[in-house]
Amino acid sequence: MAVDIKDVEQVAQELQQKFDDFKAKNDKRVDAIEQEKGKLAGQVETLNGKLSELENLKSDLEKELLELKRPAGGVQNKLATEHKEAFVGFLRKGR
Known part of the structure; x- marks a missing residue:
């Protein structure tokens, strides 16, 4: 059972051909x-932008809710406070 050099070369060529086929498929x-x-990186960037925008909106909403929870607080009272301060300033200084 002698192994010829041609048999070894043939096996080596077959292995090389199979490796080249595998390499081509793997590269594809x-x-x-x-x-x-x-594509996914672009989608991730878009989602990150939207997420940061939502986080900003959430923090703004939380600030407004905190103002509303204060005793005699809120947006309407903020305007009333400004008006009161202006009126008191007018009474004190006459301007």
Whole structure:
């Protein structure tokens, strides 16, 4: 059972051919993954922008709720306080 050099070369060529086929398929798969990754990166950036906007809105809403929870507080009383301060200033200084 002697092994000829031709048999070894043939097996090596078959292995090289199979490896090249695998490499080509894998390169296509990796390219497809990279393209999908690029699309997802854009979507992630969009979602991050929307998320930060929602966080800003949430913090603004929480501030308004805090003002409303204060005793005799709120948006309407804020205007009334400004009016009262202006009126008191007018009575004191005459302007």
